[in-house]
Amino acid sequence: MDFHLKTLELTNFMKFSHEVFDLSKNLNLIIGPNGGGKSSVLEALALSFQLKERGNSVTNYIRKGTKNASVILECEWLGKPLLIKSLFLQKGMGRKIKREVEYDGQKYEDTVANNFLAAHFKEQHNIVSFALQGKEKFISNSKAKNLQNLVDILQINFTKELSLVKDILKENYTKKETQLHQQNNIKGSLQTSSESLNNFKAALANTENALKNLKNPGFVLSDLENEILNTNTKLQNLKNVVAQNEKKKSEIIYWENEAAKTKNIITQKENELNRIPQNLEVVSTDDLEKESKEITANLQTLNISFREKISCISALNTKIDTENKRINLFKNGICPTCERALEESQKIEMQNSLQNLLDSKVQEENIKNELGLKIKENENLSVEKQKEINNIKIKNSEVAHSIQIREMLSKDIEEKKRYLESVEVKLNSLKSEIFENVDDLEMSTLNANLIALQEKKNLQMNFQNEKILKENEIKKTQQYINEFELKVKDFEQKEKEVEEIMSSIEAEINKWNRVTDIFTNIPKIHLKNVLDDIIKVCNSIVTDFGYKDLKIIQDEKGLEFILGNWPLGDVEEADITYEMCSTFEKSLINISFIYALAKMFRVPFICIDELDANSDDTNTNKLGDLVLEMLKTVPVVAVSHDSNLVAKMLQDAQSVSILKMEANRSNNV
Ligand SMILES: Nc1ncnc2c1ncn2[C@@H]1O[C@H](COP(=O)(O)OP(=O)(O)OP(=O)(O)O)[C@@H](O)[C@H]1O
Numbered sequence: 001m002d003f004h005l006k007t008l009e010l011t012n013f014m015k016f017s018h019e020v021f022d023l024s025k026n027l028n029l030i031i032g033p034n035g036g037g038k039s040s041v042l043e044a045l046a047l048s049f050q051l052k053e054r055g056n057s058v059t060n061y062i063r064k065g066t067k068n069a070s071v072i073l074e075c076e077w078l079g080k081p082l083l084i085k086s087l088f089l090q091k092g093m094g095r096k097i098k099r100e101v102e103y104d105g106q107k108y109e110d111t112v113a114n115n116f117l118a119a120h121f122k123e124q125h126n127i128v129s130f131a132l133q134g135k136e137k138f139i140s141n142s143k144a145k146n147l148q149n150l151v152d153i154l155q156i157n158f159t160k161e162l163s164l165v166k167d168i169l170k171e172n173y174t175k176k177e178t179q180l181h182q183q184n185n186i187k188g189s190l191q192t193s194s195e196s197l198n199n200f201k202a203a204l205a206n207t208e209n210a211l212k213n214l215k216n217p218g219f220v221l222s223d224l225e226n227e228i229l230n231t232n233t234k235l236q237n238l239k240n241v242v243a244q245n246e247k248k249k250s251e252i253i254y255w256e257n258e259a260a261k262t263k264n265i266i267t268q269k270e271n272e273l274n275r276i277p278q279n280l281e282v283v284s285t286d287d288l289e290k291e292s293k294e295i296t297a298n299l300q301t302l303n304i305s306f307r308e309k310i311s312c313i314s315a316l317n318t319k320i321d322t323e324n325k326r327i328n329l330f331k332n333g334i335c336p337t338c339e340r341a342l343e344e345s346q347k348i349e350m351q352n353s354l355q356n357l358l359d360s361k362v363q364e365e366n367i368k369n370e371l372g373l374k375i376k377e378n379e380n381l382s383v384e385k386q387k388e389i390n391n392i393k394i395k396n397s398e399v400a401h402s403i404q405i406r407e408m409l410s411k412d413i414e415e416k417k418r419y420l421e422s423v424e425v426k427l428n429s430l431k432s433e434i435f436e437n438v439d440d441l442e443m444s445t446l447n448a449n450l451i452a453l454q455e456k457k458n459l460q461m462n463f464q465n466e467k468i469l470k471e472n473e474i475k476k477t478q479q480y481i482n483e484f485e486l487k488v489k490d491f492e493q494k495e496k497e498v499e500e501i502m503s504s505i506e507a508e509i510n511k512w513n514r515v516t517d518i519f520t521n522i523p524k525i526h527l528k529n530v531l532d533d534i535i536k537v538c539n540s541i542v543t544d545f546g547y548k549d550l551k552i553i554q555d556e557k558g559l560e561f562i563l564g565n566w567p568l569g570d571v572e573e574a575d576i577t578y579e580m581c582s583t584f585e586k587s588l589i590n591i592s593f594i595y596a597l598a599k600m601f602r603v604p605f606i607c608i609d610e611l612d613a614n615s616d617d618t619n620t621n622k623l624g625d626l627v628l629e630m631l632k633t634v635p636v637v638a639v640s641h642d643s644n645l646v647a648k649m650l651q652d653a654q655s656v657s658i659l660k661m662e663a664n665r666s667n668n669v
């Protein structure tokens, strides 16, 4: 079973003040002189599982002269640590064993702790057995007052263990699943990594090949660049000259245009000038004005005379009227006033006076008409003179205008001519500035050279770039390869690790599967079968020691052991009851019985006190073999006094711890 003893710490327990024993999970041999404390150690183990050995008094376990004792047993059960602390208190709390149990991270105290132990060990397991003290002791310890009782006790209810084991199994399966998952992941990663590695290796080979096949055009880049620079400079110079020429040419065209335009304007203006008559002169009107003035003066005088004549005529007319009236009054020759007839003379005189007046009036009117004619004549003359003056004045203003235009045109022409002159000067200078020695052939040669050089440069550059690219690619790919090699190695390592973990889990699962099998397949123990089986196992042992068999009979008193013997040689055989047996034979019966129980039931470990105390050399040796056999199924803690046996065990047992007790007597060495 999975029960490992680890350490036992005793404090003020029986003769021990303080002692820590390292225990083996296989065989523990306790050696030492009488009274050394060997049995006490076994008792501490038994007590840890609530099996009382030396009476019921707690005080018996406390070292004389001290008050409290403690036993701490550290072990492992079903793969988990189990710690059992037992405190022996002399005072208070009813003089009892105070218990503390820790299992699987859980802590139990006092009653709960005892219940835990009872539930898991005491009632269901027969844990510790003592060989020396004989069957009575064993039976009283295990409460097996009779075999039925014993079997009832041994009739282990495995449900708890089974569920525990199943839990462990489940846990292991979960672990296995996780590991499987991880393993699959790792396998996947390993495969992808390996594939990538191969791909990178292939890519590396390709690139290396490509690099080898790259052809170096063999140009010196710096030389090419210098040449390109030179050619470019030359070309640029030429281009500059051409550009300048082009600029000048366009300027010339502009100025030539300007000159033509100006010439045109000049011709136009000259034509206009020619159209203007040559000898233009302003005629004086002074004489004419003078004449005109004279005429006007005449006219004034005439007009005055004319108006005088008119007033003279009008005065005459008035006189004539007055005369006419007087004549009319005297028409009948009678004076109106005095009514006397007029004398002829008076009539003639009146006629003469009227006639004189009429004659003077005709005379005056003649003069007046003459004057009127003269006025008319002078007025016509004056108008004509004025017309003549006006005509001359109009002509004069036209001449003045023409003269003005002629002057303007001449001025313009002069200006344009000056401008034309300056344009021609500019044109001449521009024409003289044009470089006529631009060689088109040279330019195209330079251009062609440049293109050729550039091509060479490109070729060389391409080669170098390609080379660098390939080299970089190689470097990178190599890096990838290294990385992936590491990855692959890592994954392989991980795969191995997981495999190891898997196999350990698998082993664990197998182990626990076996345990489950055992638990689930253990048949209901039938009394007869159990006894038969026990007897079978016991017989296999006692026959080894030269006995015929061992019968075990069960009655109301308990178990009866009968050893088949040939005490009188091989003729007669005898059945020897337990009471009749020799000390060694009793020991043998006890050991074989315990061995049978341990083989058939779940016993965490076996204690055998005084294993070899009563055996001769031959039997001691055989007992050693028996213990070795026992160790295959259960850990053993045994007290031995035989140095040969100890030596044999040290040599043959898998792992042995020797617990050496010190003497506490002065005569013991
Ligand atoms: N409570 C106690 N306080 C002190 N000493 C005790 C106490 N109980 C027992 N002893 C002594 O402890 C010693 C060890 O006894 P134990 O039975 O363990 O010896 P042993 O090594 O098995 O000896 P043997 O070889 O005789 O079987 C004995 O001398 C015993 O008297």
Ligand SMILES: [Mg+2]
Pocket: 038, 039, 040, 609
């Ligand atoms: Mg003893």
